[in-house]
Amino acid sequence: MSKLIFYPLPKPRESVISLLFRCGTGNGFQTLRIFSAWTHLNLRNFINPQRKDSSVCNLLSSHSLLEPDERAALLNSFHQPVLYGMSTHVEIAGVAFPQAVLRDRLALCPGCVRDGFLDRLHVFRFSDTCPVHGEQYLEHCPQCREPIDWLRLHDYHCPCTFDLRQAPLNLSNKRTSELLSRALDERNQGFFQLLLASIQAVRFGRAPESCSQLIASCVNIATGNKPTFFLEMEKLQGQLPSLHRRALLAPFLLSPDPTLSRFAQEYFYNACQSKPYSHAADCRCGELRFSARELNFIFTSQERAALMRSDHHCIRSPHQDPTVRQRAYQCPDLCRSLYTFPHIQWESMDEPPVPQLEFELMSHQNAAEILQTTPQTIRRLISTGLLKGFKFNTPIGLATSLESIKAFNDKYVLREEIARRSGLTNNKLRKLLYGLVPIVVRTTLYAHGLLVYQRKHLSEELRSLLDRQAASIIKATGDFGDHVTFGEAARQLNVDIKDVKALRNLGILKVVFVAPKQIRHSTGRPYCTTKSLREAIAWRTGYVSVQEVKAATGCDTHLIHTQFLKTGFVPSVPLHNTYITVDGAKIIDRHFKKYTTLTQLSSTKHISTTVISELLELGKLQPLAADHPDNISGVAVFERQEADDAIANYIRERPVRLYRSYNSGIR
Structure with a gap:
């Protein structure tokens, strides 16, 4: 690789492709195709040269006169491959993105071209307008209509000789791009995580x-x-x-x-x-x-x-x-x-929803506990529309909300509730309810009818009895919108339900006990609070399970435990399953790809430990020194490439050794 006479320093928010253009022009090359031929760089792929582990990055950061802060700024301009969750992403300006969101061909802003460098936002598929100039990105030459060939551009002139600086002005609202640029400056990973989830959701209606x-x-x-x-x-x-x-x-x-x-x-x-x-x-x-x-x-x-x-x-x-x-x-x-189709529920009017300060869905089992009835009754009330609810075809299943339960309780009352709360005998109750027409809820023609009365139709005597026994049915049982079951918490955290109990013991998940009304002196059933669940979800984004590390790195779970966790090389959180920080998973991935151990060599290369000991004695295989930062205490660690070469040489020389041993035996 030839040395350069000009090394560009990155401008604020400048993209890697822009750095390449300035480097090629500053060193006297007409196009990047000629520049790549002279420097022996492989620029056929548009995405790979932008990575920090690319030969382009090595070339631009190799100048001996670069100050440390200049070299750091140059390196930070390139995209860093990182392990995020279970998959490999690229980190740009401190934010991790899946590689699929990067463009695979050049799109540029004519305004940036006139300024002499390109803003970094042009590399993303989800950005179509420059945040600086408000011009829409060009992907095709306005004159020849061909896709812009980034390797054949000569001073931002298309091979057809059209100057892209002179492209027709195509302004657009740049508010969206400014929000994207600001979030990137703030390294707002949560913003982009929600953005990509939204893009994935609206893709069902996408048209050009x-x-x-x-x-x-x-x-x-x-x-x-x-x-x-x-x-x-x-x-x-x-x-x-x-x-x-x-x-x-x-x-x-x-x-x-x-x-x-x-x-x-x-x-x-x-x-x-x-x-x-x-x-x-x-x-x-x-x-x-x-x-x-x-x-x-x-x-x-x-x-x-x-x-x-x-x-x-x-x-x-x-x-x-x-x-x-x-x-x-x-x-x-x-x-x-x-x-x-009959199962789709429609209302009698069109009305957009108003966002509520606090909203939480609850299962029909929880609704039954609040109304002190059975889940079957809740299902029947929802099926008739007396209680608002929907079947979500998700783990929550048939669901309603606390507001709907309050609305039902304010308007209706079940006959079984009247009997239970009033404490009246059947004869007395029949006299008080005489003349009132209940709503009869039946699931089939001959099924037992569920009797529901409107509260306003009840006599004053009966209403006073009900109100005296329970002033507020909702307050007595607590707000179920503030807590969820262990199973729902496990689903949202994507962990085993036994891990939920372990997180509770660690204090990450807070628990409240809610006692059902039907059982007196009950200590109640434990629920996770919604607030602590959200905090636990935030905690979970920084951790991956051993199984997830295995899927992402290919490293066996037994090896992860014995080599990295039990030795203390990588810290972990032992719940029912073991969890590792994302940074720890990166260390495991890098170490597993770069190094190997004596046990691994023996099992993967099918060579006995005696042979490996022989290579160690001959000095053809050297373990890492004890003070090496990648050395694992109590484990012989070797550089993988060095070990592979040593074993390959041993296998290649084996026939010669056998031949010499055989001849010495004849003598």
Whole structure:
């Protein structure tokens, strides 16, 4: 690799590609193709040269006259491969991104070209406008209409000789790009995590003409503001007015991001939408793309089977988003299919939801504890519409909310509750209820009827008896919106339920006890508080399980325990399962790829420890010194490449040694 006479220093927020352009021009090369040929750099791939472990990074940071802070600034401009969660990401300006969000070809801002360097935001697929100049990025030459070939650009002139500085002005609202740039400056990992989850959720409605608008909505949602999420969902619903919100919100409800899922649950539950009687001819619901899991959520199994048998069955989408690796399906006349199926619930009016300060869904089992009845009764009340609730086809199942239970309790009362709370005999109670017409709830024609009375119809005497026995049914049992079951906590944390109990013992999860009303002197059932669960979710993002480390690195779990955890080389948190910090997982990944041990050599190379001892005695294999930072106490650690070479030489020389040994025996 040839040395350079000019080494560029990065400007604030400058991209790696811009550094390359300035380096090539400063060293007198007309194009990067000529520059790569002279320096023997491989620039065929657009993404790889931007990584910190690339030969380009080594070349630009190799000048001996660079000051330490200059070299550090140069290195920080490049993308650092990191282990984030279970997969390998790239770290840009301190924020981890999946590599799929990076562009695989050049897009640039004409304003940045006129300034002489490109802002770093142009490398992201989700950014289409420059945050500095407000101009939309160019991906094709305005004159020849060909994709911009970054290796053949000569002073930002296309091979067709068009000067990209002279591209027609195409201004756009740069507020979205400014939010992205500010979040990148602040190293706001949570913002981008929510942004990517939102992009994944809206991909079902993506079309070229609406992509910018949807990305802008996703950026607004990524601020984590609930009213903003509700506003964006209203906009999306306005574009598809006859589409039931069950289909509209399915990708959000099933999102792995807890914030996105929680906002969607509240919007879905509190919105009111009347059943449409016609389907607009220009409705684009048939272009929406859903995963198989989302279709399972939208339709019941019988409805899905009917769709598959009909003329308008679901078809696999021919165009797939590059960031999505699952099958996508389209359902023609989706709106019509939804309002013809009986299980879809519609309201009598259209009313957008209002975000609540505190909202939490609860299962019908928890609702039964609050109303002091059975889960079967709650199911019957929800099926008739007396109690608002929905079946979510998720682990929470049939769900309602505390507000709905309060509304039901203020308006209705079960006959069984009247009998229990009033303490009256059946004869006395029948006299007091004589003449009142109850609501009879039956699941089948001959099933036992569940009797429900409106409170306002009860006599003053009966109401006073009920109120004297229990002034507030809700306050007596505590606010279930403030806590969740251990099973729900395990689901949201993606851990074993036994780990939940261990987190409780460590004090990470706080527990409250809620006693059911039917059982006197009960200590109550333990629940995790919602506040501590959110803190535990934040804790969980910084830790990975041993199984997750194995999946990401390929290192066996037994090896992780014996070599890294038991020796204390990497700290861990031993719950029912063992968890390691993300930084610790990075250390394991790097160490496993670079080093090996005596036991590993013996098992993977199928060579006895005697042979390895011989190589050690001959000095052909050297373990790491005791003071080496990568040495593990009590374990012989070798550089993997050195060990592989030593064993390869041993195997290659083995026939010669056997031949010499045989000849010496003859003599």
